[in-house]
Amino acid sequence: MxxxxxxxxxxxxxxxxxxxxxxxxxxxxxxxxxxxxxxxxxxxxxxxxxxxxxxxxxxxxxxxxxxxxxxxxxxxxGQDTRIIDKSGTVHYEEVSNEMCFDRPxxxxxxxxxxxxxxxxxxxxxxxxxxxxxxxxxxxxxxxxxxxxxxxxxxxxxxxxxxxxxxxxxxxxxxxQYCGVMIVEIQFTEVDDRHPEIAKLVGRGTLFALSDNKGLIGQRNGHNRIRVYITLRVPENWVAESRIAFDQPEQVRDDLLHLFADWDNSLLNFIRFCDANFIPRPLYMxxxxxxxxxxxxxxxxxxxxxxxxxxxxxxxxxxxxxxxxxxxxxxxxxxxxxxxxxxxxxxxxxxxxxxxxxxxxxDLCISPGNAAKLMAELFKKMMESGPSNDKENFVTR
Structure with missing residues (x-):
C-alpha cells in the first residue's frame, strides 16, 4: 500500500x-x-x-x-542483582559486566x-x-x-x-487485581543524604523478600533510588487499613509496624525515604x-x-x-x-x-522465605548455562 x-x-x-x-x-x-x-x-x-x-x-x-x-x-x-530475606541474609548476588549491554x-x-x-x-x-x-x-x-x-x-x-x-x-x-499492592517511595540525592541506603541497593536492584512482603530497591539515574514496598493484600486494602496516605508520617509509622520483624537496615528504607508514599495496586x-x-x-x-x-x-x-x-x-x-x-x-x-x-x-510475594526460593531458581538457571530468563525477575 x-x-x-x-x-x-x-x-x-x-x-x-x-x-x-x-x-x-x-x-x-x-x-x-x-x-x-x-x-x-x-x-x-x-x-x-x-x-x-x-x-x-x-x-x-x-x-x-x-x-x-x-x-x-x-x-x-544497573543489571546488578542482589536477593536477601527479611533478616538481611544474602541468598544470591550478581555483579554485572559494565561492558555487557544485554539489559542496560x-x-x-x-x-x-x-x-x-x-x-x-x-x-x-x-x-x-x-x-x-x-x-x-x-x-x-x-x-x-x-x-x-x-x-x-x-x-x-x-x-x-x-x-x-x-x-x-x-x-x-x-x-483484574493481581492480589498485590505496591507502595512506591524514593530517595533523592541518595548518595549524599543516605549513603547506607545507596550501599545496600548498590548499582542495580535489591530484592528483599519474605512472608508475602517485599522491599524492592532500584538504583535510578540522577542520584535517586526508588523502593517498591510490596504487600499481598486485598484490593480495597488502602480504604480498609485506614492508612492516611496524605499524612506521610502516619503512613511511615503504619508501614514500619507491618515490617516490624524485618532487619533494622531494611526498615531504614521506610524510616528515611522522602515524604511521599504512593499506593499502586497491580492489575492484569x-x-x-x-x-x-x-x-x-x-x-x-x-x-x-x-x-x-x-x-x-x-x-x-x-x-x-x-x-x-x-x-x-x-x-x-x-x-x-x-x-x-x-x-x-x-x-x-x-x-x-x-x-x-x-x-x-507468586514466587516473589509468597509465604515464608521467598528470597531463598527465588535465589534457588536463579542459581539453577545459571548452572544450566547463560540465560536471559533470570532477568525477568525485575519489577518495572
Missing part, C-alpha cells in the same frame, strides 16, 4: 510504545498524529528505571534510529524524552484526554476529546495503557487476551496485554509491538490483513510473558 493510501493514522497515548510507533512511521514519511492526555512530558513523575532487552526494546530503538543516543543514556551497571537500565523519563524529542513538533497534541470514540459506517473512527477537539481517523492505535479507552472497541476484557488482563481483528483499530502495550511488572517485559513488549506494527503498516498491501498478522504474533509473545509475570509474582 503506498503511503498516500494509508489514510489518517491516530495514536492515542504518548508513552514509550506510542512514541516509538510514531517515530518509525515518521522516518518512513507516514503522517501520524499522537494525542496525549498529559499537558507536558513533565506533568507528573514518569516512574522508575527500565531494562531494555536486546531483542525487543533495543531492537525498537535501532529501527527508530535512536540506538546510539540510547547508549549514551543507559546504565549497563534507563530511566523512564529519559527514554520518553529521547523518543519525544525525535518527533516533529506538530505530531504530538498534549493535554487532550479522550472522552469517547465512535465507529463510523465507513470503517473510520471519530474521536472526541474533553476539550472539545474532534478527529476522524482511518486507523486508530490504542497505546493508552491499562485503562485504555480504545480497548472496548475490540475486547470486553477489563483489568487475562493471560491469553486476544480479539478478532477489527477494521481501523488495534492496540499495543498495556492496552493490549497488561500484566504485573514481575516479568520485566512491559516497556519491551510495548516497543516491540510498536516496531512490528509500524513495519506492518508501512509495508501493507492489505492494511486489515497486515494488522491481523501483527496481532497474532503479538498475542503469542504477550501470553508467554504474562504467564511468566504471574508465576514470578
Amino acid at each position: 503506498s503511503k498516500n493510501k494509508l489514510g489518517r493514522i491516530v495514536i492515542v497515548g504518548a508513552g514509550p510504545g506510542g512514541l516509538t510507533l510514531a517515530r518509525i512511521l515518521q522516518l518512513h514519511g507516514v503522517e501520524v498524529k499522537v494525542y496525549e492526555r498529559e499537558s507536558s512530558i513533565d506533568a507528573r513523575p514518569q516512574g522508575g528505571t527500565l531494562d531494555l532487552h536486546v531483542e525487543s526494546g533495543q531492537y525498537a530503538l535501532q529501527i527508530a534510529g535512536l540506538f546510539d543516543k540510547f547508549q549514551t543514556l543507559c546504565r549497563p551497571e 537500565e534507563i530511566d523512564r523519563h529519559d527514554l520518553r524524552q529521547l523518543l519525544f524529542q525525535s518527533l516533529k513538533a506538530d505530531i504530538i497534541a498534549q493535554g487532550h484526554n479522550l472522552q469517547s470514540i465512535q465507529s463510523l459506517s465507513n470503517g473510520q473512527h471519530k474521536l472526541v476529546f474533553d476539550d472539545g477537539v474532534t478527529d476522524t481517523a482511518d486507523l486508530v492505535i490504542g497505546a493508552d495503557g491499562a485503562w485504555s479507552r480504545i480497548r472496548p472497541l475490540v475486547s470486553s476484557a477489563v483489568p 488482563l487475562p493471560i491469553n487476551h486476544r480479539w478478532e481483528t477489527q477494521q481501523g483499530v488495534t492496540l499495543l502495550g498495556d492496552a493490549a496485554h497488561l500484566m504485573s511488572p514481575f516479568a520485566g517485559e512491559g516497556v519491551n513488549l510495548a516497543m516491540l509491538d510498536a516496531t512490528e506494527l509500524a513495519l506492518a503498516i508501512i509495508n501493507a498491501d492489505d492494511l486489515k490483513q497486515a494488522i491481523h498478522n501483527y496481532e497474532q504474533k503479538m498475542f503469542s509473545r504477550a501470553a508467554k510473558a504474562a504467564d511468566e509475570s504471574a508465576t514470578n509474582l
Whole structure:
C-alpha cells in the first residue's frame, strides 16, 4: 500500500510504545498524529528505571534510529542483582559486566524524552484526554476529546495503557487485581543524604523478600533510588487499613509496624525515604487476551496485554509491538490483513510473558522465605548455562 493510501493514522497515548510507533512511521514519511492526555512530558513523575532487552526494546530503538543516543543514556551497571530475606541474609548476588549491554537500565523519563524529542513538533497534541470514540459506517473512527477537539481517523492505535479507552472497541476484557499492592517511595540525592541506603541497593536492584512482603530497591539515574514496598493484600486494602496516605508520617509509622520483624537496615528504607508514599495496586488482563481483528483499530502495550511488572517485559513488549506494527503498516498491501498478522504474533509473545509475570509474582510475594526460593531458581538457571530468563525477575 503506498503511503498516500494509508489514510489518517491516530495514536492515542504518548508513552514509550506510542512514541516509538510514531517515530518509525515518521522516518518512513507516514503522517501520524499522537494525542496525549498529559499537558507536558513533565506533568507528573514518569516512574522508575527500565531494562531494555536486546531483542525487543533495543531492537525498537535501532529501527527508530535512536540506538546510539540510547547508549549514551543507559546504565549497563544497573543489571546488578542482589536477593536477601527479611533478616538481611544474602541468598544470591550478581555483579554485572559494565561492558555487557544485554539489559542496560534507563530511566523512564529519559527514554520518553529521547523518543519525544525525535518527533516533529506538530505530531504530538498534549493535554487532550479522550472522552469517547465512535465507529463510523465507513470503517473510520471519530474521536472526541474533553476539550472539545474532534478527529476522524482511518486507523486508530490504542497505546493508552491499562485503562485504555480504545480497548472496548475490540475486547470486553477489563483489568483484574493481581492480589498485590505496591507502595512506591524514593530517595533523592541518595548518595549524599543516605549513603547506607545507596550501599545496600548498590548499582542495580535489591530484592528483599519474605512472608508475602517485599522491599524492592532500584538504583535510578540522577542520584535517586526508588523502593517498591510490596504487600499481598486485598484490593480495597488502602480504604480498609485506614492508612492516611496524605499524612506521610502516619503512613511511615503504619508501614514500619507491618515490617516490624524485618532487619533494622531494611526498615531504614521506610524510616528515611522522602515524604511521599504512593499506593499502586497491580492489575492484569487475562493471560491469553486476544480479539478478532477489527477494521481501523488495534492496540499495543498495556492496552493490549497488561500484566504485573514481575516479568520485566512491559516497556519491551510495548516497543516491540510498536516496531512490528509500524513495519506492518508501512509495508501493507492489505492494511486489515497486515494488522491481523501483527496481532497474532503479538498475542503469542504477550501470553508467554504474562504467564511468566504471574508465576514470578507468586514466587516473589509468597509465604515464608521467598528470597531463598527465588535465589534457588536463579542459581539453577545459571548452572544450566547463560540465560536471559533470570532477568525477568525485575519489577518495572
